[in-house]
């Protein structure tokens with residue numbers, strides 16, 4: 001999948017670990033997410049199959065996760081709302097980092 005930023009740059013999402021993509025978890029979903037991680041670790045069962053099932057169940061839950069992209073050219077931020085709909089925010093300052101999600 002790809003979309004075109006208002007500046008004309010094409011933003012692609014066809015693999016993992018993009019430096020211009022992040023996932024947002026709303027604060028009200030933060031503790032439930034970590035509770036589920038704790039539960040998967042502590043109560044998944046003794047076998048590797050039990051642990052795999054617990055991990056897959058955890059991954060299947062959304063926890064309000066939302067994909068967010070930053071255009072590396074102009075710095076606009078796009079929130080993916082689903083069904084291809086995006087909401088765009090433009091930084092007020094040209095000096096704003098265009099690598100807000102690049103943690104390397």
Ligand SMILES: [Zn+2]
Nearest residue numbers: 005007071074
């Ligand atoms: Zn752009």
